[in-house]
Amino acid sequence: MISQVVCLSGGVGGAKLVQGLSYVVNGSDLIVACNTGDDFDHLGLRICPDIDSVLYALGGLSDQQRGWGRRDESWTFMAALKGFGGPDWFNLGDGDLATHVLRTDGLNRGKSLSEVTLNLAQALGIDACILPMSNGPIATIVNTNEGPLAFQHYFVREQCQPEVTGFSFDLIEAATPQPDIIRALGNGPKTVVIAPSNPYVSVDPILELAGMREAVTSSGAPIVAVSPIIGGQAVKGPAAKMMRELGKDVSVLGVAQHYQGFIDGLVIDELDATFAAEIESMGIQTLVAPTLMTDIDSKIALAEHTLGFAESLTK
Amino acid sequence: MISQVVCLSGGVGGAKLVQGLSYVVNGSDLIVACNTGDDFDHLGLRICPDIDSVLYALGGLSDQQRGWGRRDESWTFMAALKGFGGPDWFNLGDGDLATHVLRTDGLNRGKSLSEVTLNLAQALGIDACILPMSNGPIATIVNTNEGPLAFQHYFVREQCQPEVTGFSFDLIEAATPQPDIIRALGNGPKTVVIAPSNPYVSVDPILELAGMREAVTSSGAPIVAVSPIIGGQAVKGPAAKMMRELGKDVSVLGVAQHYQGFIDGLVIDELDATFAAEIESMGIQTLVAPTLMTDIDSKIALAEHTLGFAESLTK
Numbered sequence: 001m002i003s004q005v006v007c008l009s010g011g012v013g014g015a016k017l018v019q020g021l022s023y024v025v026n027g028s029d030l031i032v033a034c035n036t037g038d039d040f041d042h043l044g045l046r047i048c049p050d051i052d053s054v055l056y057a058l059g060g061l062s063d064q065q066r067g068w069g070r071r072d073e074s075w076t077f078m079a080a081l082k083g084f085g086g087p088d089w090f091n092l093g094d095g096d097l098a099t100h101v102l103r104t105d106g107l108n109r110g111k112s113l114s115e116v117t118l119n120l121a122q123a124l125g126i127d128a129c130i131l132p133m134s135n136g137p138i139a140t141i142v143n144t145n146e147g148p149l150a151f152q153h154y155f156v157r158e159q160c161q162p163e164v165t166g167f168s169f170d171l172i173e174a175a176t177p178q179p180d181i182i183r184a185l186g187n188g189p190k191t192v193v194i195a196p197s198n199p200y201v202s203v204d205p206i207l208e209l210a211g212m213r214e215a216v217t218s219s220g221a222p223i224v225a226v227s228p229i230i231g232g233q234a235v236k237g238p239a240a241k242m243m244r245e246l247g248k249d250v251s252v253l254g255v256a257q258h259y260q261g262f263i264d265g266l267v268i269d270e271l272d273a274t275f276a277a278e279i280e281s282m283g284i285q286t287l288v289a290p291t292l293m294t295d296i297d298s299k300i301a302l303a304e305h306t307l308g309f310a311e312s313l314t315k
Numbered sequence: 316m317i318s319q320v321v322c323l324s325g326g327v328g329g330a331k332l333v334q335g336l337s338y339v340v341n342g343s344d345l346i347v348a349c350n351t352g353d354d355f356d357h358l359g360l361r362i363c364p365d366i367d368s369v370l371y372a373l374g375g376l377s378d379q380q381r382g383w384g385r386r387d388e389s390w391t392f393m394a395a396l397k398g399f400g401g402p403d404w405f406n407l408g409d410g411d412l413a414t415h416v417l418r419t420d421g422l423n424r425g426k427s428l429s430e431v432t433l434n435l436a437q438a439l440g441i442d443a444c445i446l447p448m449s450n451g452p453i454a455t456i457v458n459t460n461e462g463p464l465a466f467q468h469y470f471v472r473e474q475c476q477p478e479v480t481g482f483s484f485d486l487i488e489a490a491t492p493q494p495d496i497i498r499a500l501g502n503g504p505k506t507v508v509i510a511p512s513n514p515y516v517s518v519d520p521i522l523e524l525a526g527m528r529e530a531v532t533s534s535g536a537p538i539v540a541v542s543p544i545i546g547g548q549a550v551k552g553p554a555a556k557m558m559r560e561l562g563k564d565v566s567v568l569g570v571a572q573h574y575q576g577f578i579d580g581l582v583i584d585e586l587d588a589t590f591a592a593e594i595e596s597m598g599i600q601t602l603v604a605p606t607l608m609t610d611i612d613s614k615i616a617l618a619e620h621t622l623g624f625a626e627s628l629t630k
Contacts, residue, residue, distance in 0.1 A: 044420035061398075074391040080413035083376075084438040094409035098395035101412075105359035123399040 004189040005307065006031045006181065006221070008133075010202025011038070011050040012068055013228055013236055013293075014195030015057035017306070018128070020299030021193065022058050024307060027127035031184045033177075035197070036113070036132045037140030037169055037205035038151050042090055045100040046107055049152075050202065051117055051132060052099055059124035067236060070095045089157045114178050129180065133206045136175030140201050141168045151201060160238040164245045169205050177209045185215040191310040192216055194225035196291065198239040199258045200246075207262075217262065222313040224265040224306055227252045230291060231271040251275065256284050264313050267291060267306050285313055319504040320622065321346045321496065321536070323448075325517025326353070326365040327383055328543055328551055328608075329510030330372035332621070333443070335614030336508065337373050339622060342442035346499045348492075350512070351428070351447045352455030352484055352520035353466045357405055360415040361422055364467075365517065366432055366447060367414055374439035382551060385410045404472045429493050444495065448521045451490030455516050456483045466516060475553040479560045484520050492524045500534040506625040507531055509540035511606065513554040514573045515561075522577075532577065537628040539580040539621055542567045545606055546586040566590060571599050579628050582606060582621050600628055 005025045009018050009032055018032050032054055039048045056062045056070055063071040073093035082088050092100070099120065106116035112135045121130045142154040144162035154160060185192070197203055207213045216223060232251050234240040240250050248254040252272045256279045259266070265285040268275060269292065276286040287309040293299045320340045324333050324347055333347050347369055354363045371377045371385055378386040388408035397403050407415070414435065421431035427450045436445045457469040459477035469475060500507070512518055522528045531538060547566050549555040555565050563569040567587045571594040574581070581599050583590060584606040591601040602624040608614045 043416050044423050045416065070395070072391070074389045074409060076387070076389040076409035077392070077412050077416075080385070080410035081417070084413060084417055084435060086413065086417055094389060094391035094412075095395035097392050097409075097412060097416075098399060098401065101358050101360065101392075102396070102399055102401055108359050120399060 004029045004031060004184055004187060005191045005193060006033060006184050006189050006216075006219070007193040007195055008033045008035075008197075008203055008206045009050065009054060009195040010035045010197030011053040014050070014197035014202065015053040015062070016293040016299050017193070017195045017226060017302060018054050019057040019296070020293065020301070020303030021307075022128050023296075023300045024303050025128070028129045030128040031181065031189075032128060032130045033133050033181045033206055034130060035202045035205050036134060037138050037201065038155070039137070040139065040150060040152050042092075042152075043087070044104070045097075046104045047090075047100055048103065048113070048117075048132070051130065052096070054130050055099070055117070055120055055124060055126070058121070058126045058128055058130070061124070069093050090152060114180070131178045131180055133181070133212070134175040134178055134209055136171065138172050138175050138205060138209075139170040140205055141170055142201070143167060155238070160241060164238075164242045166246070167200055167204065169208055172205070172208055173210070175209060177212045177215070182211065182215050185219040189219055189221045191307055192219060192221045192223045193306055193310070194223065194259070194263065196226040196228040196235070198228060198234075198237055198242070199255060200239070200242055213262070222264045222310045223262065224267065224310040224313065225255070225259050225263045226267040226291060226302065226306055227255045227269065227272070229255050229272075230269040235292065253278060256282055260284065265309055267302070267309060285309075319344045319346060319499055319502060320506045320508060321348065321499050321504045321531075321534075322508040322510055323348045323350075323512075323518055323521045324365065324369060324510040325350045325512030326368040329365070329512035329517065330368040330377070331608040331614050332508070332510045332541060332617060333369050334372040334611070335608065335616070335618030336622075337443050338611075338615045339618050340443070343444045345443040346496065346504075347443060347445045348448050348496045348521055349445060350517045350520050351449060352453050352516065353470070354452070355454065355465060355467050357407075357467075358402070359419070360412075361419045362405075362415055363418065363428070363432075363447070366445065367411070369445050370414070370432070370435055370439060370441070373436070373441045373443055373445070376439070384408050405467060429495070446493045446496055448496065448527070449490040449493055449524055451486065453487050453490050453520060453524075454485040455520055456485055457516070458482065470553070475556060479553075479557045481561070482515050482519065484523055487520070487523055488525070490524060492527045492530070497526065497530050500530040504534055504536045506622055507534060507536045507538045508621055508625070509538065509574070509578065511541040511543040511550070513543060513549075513552055513557070514570060515554070515557055528577070537579045537625045538577065539582065539625040539628065540570070540574050540578045541582040541606060541617065541621055542570045542584065542587070544570050544587075545584040550607065568593060571597055575599065580624055582617070582624060600624075
């Protein structure tokens with residue numbers, strides 16, 4: 001019996017659901033395809049924020065208060081960097097640096113990003129299969145009223161202030177999906193889950209990879225997304241602001257419209273139950289469930305709801 | 316009037332005297348030629364322990380209690396590295412990492428080690444001219460009864476336990492001295508100081524560089540060394556153990572023998588005053604002075620004694 005679950009995920013919000021899924025899906029049957037469009041080189045270090053969010057979540061290392069990075073973190077490196085007049089717009093925690101240094105060293109020694117990620121995950125005792133969407137470099141560009149911005153420049157340096165006009169994904173034409181993702185999709189997985197991540201900058205880069213969208217739709221598995229929008233707001237990050245600036249419905253309706261024709265089901269929050277009928281009329285089944293993940297119990301519950309809902313949709 | 320002082324220095328002990336010198340020599344008239352034979356690549360980072368000891372000393376950042384590295388240091392990176400099963404034999408402080416990351420990034424962008432070092436020094440407000448002995452890679456090898464060991468493997472990983480049989484300096488034939496050092500020596504400096512650093516693994520690599528020994532001797536300046544051995548013991552590090560294992564006199568006599576024919580004067584500690592006559596009979600002038608540097612006053616005093624002594628020797 002095929003029991004694999006493939007989850008397409010961005011960073012923090014996605015990582016929360018992935019953590020929930022890791023409690024209800026058996027070990028390496030959980031395959032996580034992580035967005036790498038946010039990845040960038042900083043001070044010569046390769047930084048992969050979404051992979052790291054998933055690693056830290058599954059490794060039990062996430063900081064719950066701050067909402068990103070590692071718990072028990074310290075910031076002596078940043079203080080010293082500032083003392084040298086180094087670039088301080090991107091915060092690198094001291095413990096977080098170990099991830100970046102080990103990854104960069106591995107890549108420089110000729111390992112692929114997936115090998116390096118696997119090594120990091122194994123060292124943390126993670127059984128789930130955490131994979132970069134691609135081993136090739138891809139860079140999400142946020143087009144704004146101030147011109148195109150590399151994702152981290154938009155997200156961190158400019159704190160999402162510029163008005164968004166669209167997105168592009170540099171180097172995506174030359175990149176191929178990580179082969180194990182395509183293999184898992186080809187094996188007839190039980191479910192494909194789209195985590196509650198930013199549709200534009202976390203999920204779209206994954207789906208825009210050559211062959212990825214086709215591999216998902218032809219997998220035969222129900223495709224279920226969890227809305228990252230609750231009550232017209234993003235739980236975290238600029239998704240709602242982006243939707244508004246792009247002239248979309250800033251609601252679960254906008255999410256449904258974005259994924260229309262691709263997903264089979266959408267999990268929406270109880271706050272958004274009134275939208276269910278309209279979404280269903282778009283050919284998307286809905287499940288109304290609590291989608292705000294505030295602790296491990298709510299993560300596991302949402303994972304269970306999502307997988308149960310998917311099972312009810314089995315094609 | 317030429318007032319430049321060229322100081323050949325290793326790490327911690329040398330850095331203390333360099334700090335003293337920086338109080339009595341005007342700004343960039345102090346030229347420090349730092350040993351780079353201890354430098355190595357670790358986790359993809361270029362680590363230059365002796366340059367960093369001098370940078371931290373002159374930048375007022377040295378940790379006085381620990382005796383190496385930066386004050387107000389934290390160790391979260393090492394804890395995270397261990398959590399990933401990474402190599403933990405070499406301690407990298409969180410603040411110290413900023414130096415290594417900035418240096419490595421600069422080198423990877425095509426800067427020379429002297430440019431990178433200059434940038435770091437300027438950022439710390441250091442006026443003295445801190446230079447690597449060479450921009451080329453040179454690796455001190457400690458030959459031992461357990462076979463040849465890269466310096467940091469001998470020094471840190473093996474904690475200086477293996478018995479030393481000799482030394483070699485990999486790649487030194489292909490390396491050239493840093494040009495500003497040769498230029499300063501050619502300008503007729505006032506004094507050449509050999510800091511109280513390990514003669515075998517801190518000073519010899521500098522002097523073994525093609526043309527360096529000749530540039531020092533033909534500079535016309537008095538060459539004065541400060542003994543790293545006090546009362547038959549090294550203040551810090553394996554110098555005394557090495558002397559014993561190499562069958563040398565473990566005393567200031569051994570130091571004098573090592574530098575005989577090269578230096579004009581040797582500063583020895585009051586504890587070793589009885590050796591003065593024998594050292595003078597070897598053609599080396601001596602100054603007896605307190606050489607243990609425990610605080611900034613004793614560093615400055617030793618710097619003043621050393622320069623005054625050198626002046627009395629003017630050729």
